[in-house]
Amino acid sequence: MYQEERMEAVMQQLKQHQRMSIQEMCDLFGVSRDTARRDVVRLTEQQAVVRTHGGVMLPNMRETLKGYTERLEKSAAEKRLIAERTAQEINDGEAIMLDASTTVQFAAEQISSYFLTVITNSIVNAESVPEIMDSDIYLLGGRLNKEHRFLYGPSTLAKLDQFYADKALIGVIGICEDGFYYAHEEDAAVKKRMVERSDKVYVLADHTKFFKKHFYKGMELDGADVIITDALPSEEMRTLLDDNGIELIIAGS
Template identity: 45%
Template structure:
């Protein structure tokens, strides 16, 4: 067997089992230990594996956080379902905070033009709501994150400390036993302060975010009151929510629970 063929087989094995030893390579492909080590060196040079003592493993997978417009187009049906359900919770004269996530943007788009006050650090959310005449908007000023168009920094956090609101609508990259996580620390620090200023914390997260842990943890499950998602989570995840007294709301009411 040629080296290129072995490399493909090794990668296929790693995809299924996450790790492989030099002894396994020797056994599977009838090669010497020196040949097995050369195969691993080659894969390491291609940045496809991490070599360990006696073998190799796959690098940890990281979910790339795409640009705002790309994320907005991803799973748009699910985002709209969640956004619609979230918007239905907003009552007359509510004071709310909307963060900068694309799922929360779906909520902003579907809000009725009824009297309420919205505080946000998102250029997108403020722009969308500016067409709704009865909604008052407080845009938090700070440093602009140009790719995702949210405002952050000490000035945003300090300004937030002056507001006390009825509801916070919050997006995440991941929600799991490790808490609520996000890709950008700057965004996470603002979200943490938002949580402190709200009577009710509502997380909007499509099914792909459940059980995921990303880079920066900004809150624990105990910090949130309600999770709105688009599909019924597995029983293990529902039990995790129950343990931390987090209510669950499914945007698509027709989906049945599994066991």
């Protein structure tokens, strides 16, 4: 197979799978790693791909943040599956922090532990905890982002410093080899402080979040203890998570 043919085949693979490693190119086309690297250099020069650690990805792998209601409806079945599994991790008597993500909202609705202390910067998630529970709910003050319904700012961070939780439930827009990505720097700052003020950190992310980037990188990979998702990610991602000491839970498996 000529180089031009291989390059076209690589682009077809990327359209289906978003990423491709050097080793996958070698296995698929029966070429050496040096040949695969030359193909990568050529594709990069043409700005058809972006190089990653060990391979390539499409240059437009950037998630576009929708409005809150639209995000709530997107991948709803996957989010419910993740939420049901997440609820099993919450025990009576614990203090938990909930961020402002829609996946965490699904989890808040599924929590069945009766005695809880809940700390959140999300107006929606404060109201999502079932009314039958005997819970103390602390809604952090601050400036309101009206579109995405979260509170943020110096007063929010200062209030967070007064709490320490057993667990934090954190949503993300993207997970890449260099960390977790968010749309808003202000929201990312609150999530990061929640992580610092919690004993164990759960990142809730459906399978579409892997190898996606957005505007702001808010946390390194090793900031999470557990990722709960709905489908087994690629071997490359599993290796990254393992290298960073992150437990991977596949909901429904």
